[in-house]
Amino acid sequence: MRTSLIRAGSALAAALLLFGMTAGACAGPPAGDERSPVNVVFVLTDDLSANLVQYMPNVRALAQDGTTFSQYTVTDSLCCPSRSSILTGRYPHNTGVFTNSGDDGGFHVFQREQERDTFATSLRSRGYRTAMMGKYLNGYQPGEHGVRPGWTEWDVAGGGYGEYNYNLNENGAVRHYGQAPEDYLTTVVEGKAESFITASAEAGEPFLLEVATFTPHGPYVPAPEDKQAFPGLKAPRGPSFDKLPSDAPDWLAGRAPLTAAQTAQLDTAYRKRAQSVLSIDRMIGNLRQTLEKAGVADRTVVVFSSDNGFHLGEHRLTAGKQTAFDHDVHVPLVVAGPGVRGGATVEAPVLNIDLRPTFEQFGGVTPGPAVDGRSLLPWLRDGQAPGWRTTGLVEHHGPGQAADDPDRQAPAGGTPPTYAALRGPDFTYVEYEGGAREYYDRTTDPEELLNTAAKLPAARATELHEKLESLRGCRGAEGCG
Structure with a gap:
């Protein structure tokens, strides 16, 4: 045990040197030459769109204390592919996980090879305690599959969407x-997370904790104390609400305007979603208090994000996701903790594949050659990262979904065919299977209502296509930008 702790201390010292921080910057006296560890608390939500953050005061406080990534994008606006990219730091074309089930997705595909090489396995090998709580991957069944590689604490549900x-x-x-108020799933994992933090602090061991909620995923079940919150709240009526873009692709074109009944359903869904994020927000506040009480807040980084976004009426789509529009792929990412710039915003294109190498760098781990993402540490510490990518890749397989898929959408919710997309700071470019294309200049058209793909200069169209093809086959951080 002493040998493993010495190895862990050495790794953590390296992490802190990379992070520009030593034990002298933390509360509490250092023991000899030992340096304090950098712990990670990662709260990952399910289907949380950016327009829900306004109802989360603890998340907004986290942003004031830390750094917000305003151009954070997921590699696929669907649960299992996105979570697979987060765990491995790899694009879907390298994980093989494009959907939630079937031959190209779900837990059963991920566990074949990807599961043995994640941020959990690498940090565990460096002496970290690692905990997964809440939701893992679509298809995981608590009674069949057991504890997964790399995790020292495992408290994971299967279909916990009903809470x-x-x-x-x-x-x-x-x-x-069961059905008792104290059985509400977000409340249960919050309690377990607090116990894990306290025990890890008492043991003097570094830790990584991922709390992955099922909320605010449908059926949008709020905690008992939040059921009456926001009376009369309606879904936002932004410029793209119930509007089709010009020159829309076939899967989207020709849709009739939303009916009064559909609009009422969207309003109810949005109100319940806003109610359901309140329990997540309280949990974040309580976890930060627990870190303070345990004496490890000043050496713990707290990260908040979502696996994908969500649409409710935008582009004339009822409830759903899976598109390349910003409301589905552009989600919150907030990081706060020791050495992280406070009240800062990063506008560079960052991706969910960047989380694994970031977590690993906290632990002194050099990301392996199979990791496509890059560490966000330079942005967090210095506010700059020379040579950073200018575009990111989004890739999706569709439109088929299994009958029991919790993300199965009605046609009105949007079921795009297979596509690949580039997303830069000011544009979105999409190529669909079958040849349809979209291009939105988000500088002049932030709501993505003017598809100008057919009007692009030939040189620009060729440049975008070649860049997309290059990323679709890339491997490793150097090749993937």
Whole structure:
């Protein structure tokens, strides 16, 4: 045990040198030459769109204390592909996970090879305690699959979208939770997360904790104390609400305007989604208080994000995701902690594949050659990262979905065919299977209502196509930008 702790201390010292911080910058006296560890608390939400952050005061406080990435994009606006990219730091074309189930997606595809090489396995090898709580990957069943590689604490549910009446695999033992208020899943994982933080601090060991909520994913179940919040709240009526873009691709074109009944359903969904994020927000505040009480807040980085966005009426689509529009792929990312610039905003294009190498750098781990992303540490520490990418890749397989897929969408919700897209700071470019294309200049058209792909100069169209093809086959951080 002493040998493993010495190895962990050496790795953490390297991490802190990279992070520009030593034990002298932290509360509490250093022990000899030992340096304090950089812990990670990662709160990952499900389907949380950017327009819900306004109802989350603790997230906004986190942003004031830390750095917000205003151009953070997911590699696929769908749960399992996005979460697979987060865990591995790899694009879907390198994980093989493009959907939630079937031959090209879900837990059963991920666990074949990808599961043995994640931020959990690499940090665990460096002496970190690692905990996964809440939602893992679509298709994981608590009674069948057990604790996964790299995790020292495992408290994971299967279909916990209803927040009640679910099974939780607790370090290999399956426990059923019922309908009592205290069984609300977000509340349960919050309590377990607080216990994990306290125990890790008492043990003096570095830790990484991922709390992955099922909220605000449908059926949008709020905590008992939040059911009456925001009376009369309606879905935002922005410029793209119930509007089709010009020259829309076939899967989107020709849709009739939203009916009064559909609009009422969207309003109800948005109100319930706003209610359901309140429990997440309280959890973030409580976890930060727990870090303070445990004496490790000044050496712990807190990260908040979502696996994908969501649309409710935008572009004449009812509830759903999976598109390349900003409301689906552009989600919040906030980081706060020791050495992180406070009240800062980064406008560079960053991706969910960048989280793994960031977490690894906190632990002194050099990302392997199979990792496509790059560490965000230079942005967090210095506000600049020379040679950073200018565009990111979004890739999606569609439109088929299994009948039991919790993300199965009605046609009115949007079921785009297979596509690949480039997203830069000021544009979105999409190529669909079958030949349709979209180009939106978000500088002049932030709501993505003017598809000008057919009007692009030939040289620009060729440049975009070649860049897209290059990224679709890239491997490793150097090749993937």
